Amino acid sequence: MKKNKNQKDMKMKTFLLVCGIFVLLSCQAKESIRIYAYPASIYDDARCSVYQDFQTDLTFTFHYVGGKITDLRSGGTKFFVELPEELKLLEASLMDGWKKPNEHYTSFPVSPAERDGRKYLRYELPVPKSVLQPALTKPLPGGMFGGTTNNLVVLMVKPDKPMPENSKVYWETVGQYPYQGEFSIYPVKLPEGKLPKTRIALQSQTHLPNLGYSDSAIKEQIRLFRKLNISAVNAQMPSGPNQGRKELWKSAGFSFYGGGSLMHVFWSDGKDEDSTGKAEERDYLAGLDGLRSKGVDRRAYHMRTFCPQAMITPGRYPYRKLIRLGREAAEAGSMFLDIDIEADLCIMCYCPECLNAFFRFSKLPPEKLEPEQLVRKYPEQWYRFRSEQTRLLYQALRNELKGDYPGIQIGANTVLHRFGEDFGNLKYGICEFAEDPRLMKESLDFIMADTLVGGLYDAVSVDALALSSSLPVIAIPGSSYCVGYSHANFAGRRQTAEMTGDTYGYGQRYEYHKLGMLHLAANGASALRYNIDEACVAKATAEALLILSNVEDFYLDGKRADDQIGVTDLTRGASRWQLDSSRVRGGIWKHYYDSYCGKVQSRTHQLNGEYLTGLYNWDPFQTKKWHLSMKKLPQGKWYLTDTVSNTRFTVGGREQWSSEELEKGFAVSIPKASCRLLRLSRKPLPCHGTEDLKCEAADKPVYNQYAWRQNKQLDIGKFMAEKLKRPLDLIRRYGGGKNKDQNRKVEK
Ligand SMILES: [Zn+2]
Structure with missing residues (x-):
């Protein structure tokens, strides 16, 4: 009996299970939103x-x-x-x-x-x-x-x-x-009254051009952007429904940035012709397989189609396309043309013209090598040559546009990677694309720092860029990792969280944005660009501007004096951040904080005999206690003021510090996800209050925030061998014999 009942139960369970699966399947198949x-x-x-x-x-x-x-x-x-x-x-x-x-x-x-x-x-x-x-x-x-x-x-x-x-x-x-x-x-609530105009310019994005905002909605955004002293916005797409809205921004005194369409210069639109004529066979790139890209599955060369040498040769179709897109962007009003072409290092181009140019540029005797062998034999020369082709692309654009659009500025959207190592005489890493900012010389007006990680990483990255290139850097504070904050990306992240039960950890967005603006400015950003997509970002902006206006002269006119300051970490106990399992804050941001010595971050500038030291605490959970010792200061009496909290630091009740006392040092607390900007002045600065500190030496060694610098050469052979992998894989999957057009063999 018992057995029978069990069997019955089993049958019933199976029946219910099947029903359950059926219901589940029909639920999944049913449309929902x-x-x-x-x-x-x-x-x-x-x-x-x-x-x-x-x-x-x-x-x-x-x-x-x-x-x-x-x-x-x-x-x-x-x-x-x-x-x-x-x-x-x-x-x-x-x-x-x-x-x-x-x-x-x-x-x-x-x-x-x-x-x-x-x-x-x-x-x-x-x-x-x-x-x-x-x-x-x-x-x-x-x-x-x-x-x-x-x-x-x-x-x-x-x-x-x-x-x-x-x-x-x-x-x-x-x-x-x-x-x-x-x-x-x-x-x-944003601070009342007019905010100070800073020399470090702010740029921000207007509404998505495809959305038909009313004039009053755009005017309201203009009112906000004027309040925040935003000086440039993205140029409006002439073809979008917001056509003509440019006038609203222009009459309110804004200038424009743009150049996004130039991302497509290497891409084919399938027709490959415009009013000036059409592409010739020799305008198409020759890939690692030695075949021309014409008619190939576009994925074989990661959507790239044209030869860079053709791109920089006046009269050729790709050159005309480059100039046409550049002129269109300029015509749309863009005065800052930042170009995000992500020119690949190894996908292109191995056509006879590019190879001739390569041997000429590299001062090597021409020899017959298969493309892949060429990159493996001359990795450094190929890297430098491909960056040179990109430099000439920018140069061509400058030559064509500067005359007709005076004041137009041309920039590359680029960044360095692996900046712990050096590449020959070039310090701070290497560029993953053929647009090494250190090799662009006078062909550019600025660099758009393509950092997009958020947290401390962006500040370290901008520091590396600014230290290794003399070009002005436009930097992006406040990224959500890989991209900025946007409604589209966050829908995907919330869907992910629903499936995994994970958190992301963006709770300190306001604090991080303000800290990011101040740290990026100190590390060499001459302008900041980001979306004001939430009120807390506008508040962070307003508060950062009030601080920046008091200190930016140190960054723009002063010189770095980091070696005069020693900072020691006296913080006791572990941070709660150790236990943070959120995907971005506890994962990515924490990873870079650990990798780039985030524990103590400082920056010191000197201007007209006075000093400014920034102390940046990227830990979202722990207040830090850092000891500062200031060496080789000119003799005499100093006032010490924190321009973030407007607090004057006194010593043993005295307003003034001697250089000896400052050298011996003092400990100061840095609130979590915040910073102190200590100004050392000869005259008292306005302040809201005072805090008394104790003059005492540190009993621990000075922290080295550049300990990640390995002082060794990057292995360029290994780097380029890595860079070859993906293009070779794309060709294997989409290129060569898979194409019906057999008539693509490159004439040698
Ligand atoms: Zn070529």
């Missing part, structure tokens, strides 16, 4: 900031599960958002596919609601017709991108009375595709 709200999606606790006195954008991106949804509206789906009564909905902008017509709305069906015992308003919002971007089916690695989305709704909201410290936004879809969520918001 996911919606993510930005900037709340940045945060693990979905708590984001809104402006008290400016307009805040809240972006909702739509994703599908199971199958694309081509008509969300026909299923009767409606989208509602409930806002606390103090927060008024001014406008909603709808994007329904890339470069599709878009709409903005200023009136909405609205009904009263109550939440958490408070008055709310429930707005009915437009929904995109199509949902074409899938939700992820597996987690993203690290902090990676997470896809774009072009089906979204942006709400522009603004309080009409003081906002309480904590409120929530509730939203839901009803109908065929129900989904809902909520997030917390807190108000941010």
Whole structure:
């Protein structure tokens, strides 16, 4: 009996299991939607900031599960958002596919609601017709991108009375595709009055050109950007629905940056012709397989098509294309043309013209070698030659544009890697692309530091760039690892978190942004560029500007005096950061903090006989105690003021320090995710308060923040052998015999 019952149970269990799997499968196959709200999606606790006195954008991106949804509206789906009564909905902008017509709305069906015992308003919002971007089916690695989305709704909201410290936004879809969520918001007030204009320029991105913002929405953004002393914004796409909006920015006194389209100079559009004629056979690159790229699966050469030598030879099709794209960008108003071509080191080009140019440039006797053998035999020469081809590309652009567009500045979007080692006489690493900033000489006006990691890494990276090149550096504070913060990337990261249960750790965004701005400026950035996509970033900006205006002369006119300062770490106990398992803060940022001696970060400048020492604590959890000893100071009395907290440090109750006392030193605390900028002056500086410090020597050795410098030569042979791997793999997969066009053999 018992056995029988067990068998019955087993059968029943199997039946239920099969039913369960069937239900699960049919659930998965059924279409449904996911919606993510930005900037709340940045945060693990979905708590984001809104402006008290400016307009805040809240972006909702739509994703599908199971199958694309081509008509969300026909299923009767409606989208509602409930806002606390103090927060008024001014406008909603709808994007329904890339470069599709878009709409903005200023009136909405609205009904009263109550939440958490408070008055709310429930707005009915437009929904995109199509949902074409899938939700992820597996987690993203690290902090990676997470896809774009072009089906979204942006709400522009603004309080009409003081906002309480904590409120929530509730939203839901009803109908065929129900989904809902909520997030917390807190108000941010920017400092009153006019902010000081800094010499270190700020540049920022305007609204996505494909969204049809109203004039009033753009004017509100202009009001914010003027408040923050942003001087340049991205040029508006002439073809996008925001066409003509450039005038709004221009009349408000902004200049423009651009050049994004130049990323495509090496790419084919399939037709390879324009009003000036068409590409010839010899304009196509010859790859590592010795074959021309014409007609090949574009993936074989990582979407690159044209020969760099053709690109720098006047009259040739690729040259004309380069100049045409450059002129278009200049015509659109861009005065800062930063070019992100990511010219590959090994994909191109091994055509007879490039090989001739290579042997000439390298002063080597010409010899017959297969492309791969050539790179392996002359890795350093090939590296330098490919950078030279890119330098000549910038040079060509300068020659063509400078006359017609006086004042236009041409920059390369580039960065150094592996900066612990040196490459010949070039210090601080190597460039992963054929655009080594140290080899660009006078062909560029600036470098756009393509760091994009966030945390301490960006500051160390900009330091390496500034120390190894004399070109001005535009730097990017506040990155989320691999990319900036954006609604598209964060939808992917939240989907990942839902699958893995992980956190990302962006909770210190405001603190890190302010710290990043100040540290990047001290490490050599002459301008800063980033998106003001959240109120807390604007607050960080305003506060950093107030500080920068007092100290930037040291960076721009002074000289570095790091060797006059010794800093010793006296912090006791381990940081809670050790236990942080969040993917970016506890993973990536912590990794670079450890790799690049983040424990003590300082920077000292000297100007007109006075000194400025920055002490940067990137630890998000622990206040540090650092001991400072200042050597070889001129004799006499000094005032010591922290320009971040506006505190004057006294010694044993005395206002002035002697040089002997400063050499013996003192310990000072650096709050977590923050910095001190200590100014050593002969005259007292204005301050809000004083703190008394003790003059005492440190009982531990001075910390070496450059201990990661290995003082050895990078193995260029090994480096180039690594760089060959991917292009060879692409050719194996997509190139050569797989192509039907057999007529591509390069004429020798
Ligand atoms: Zn070539």
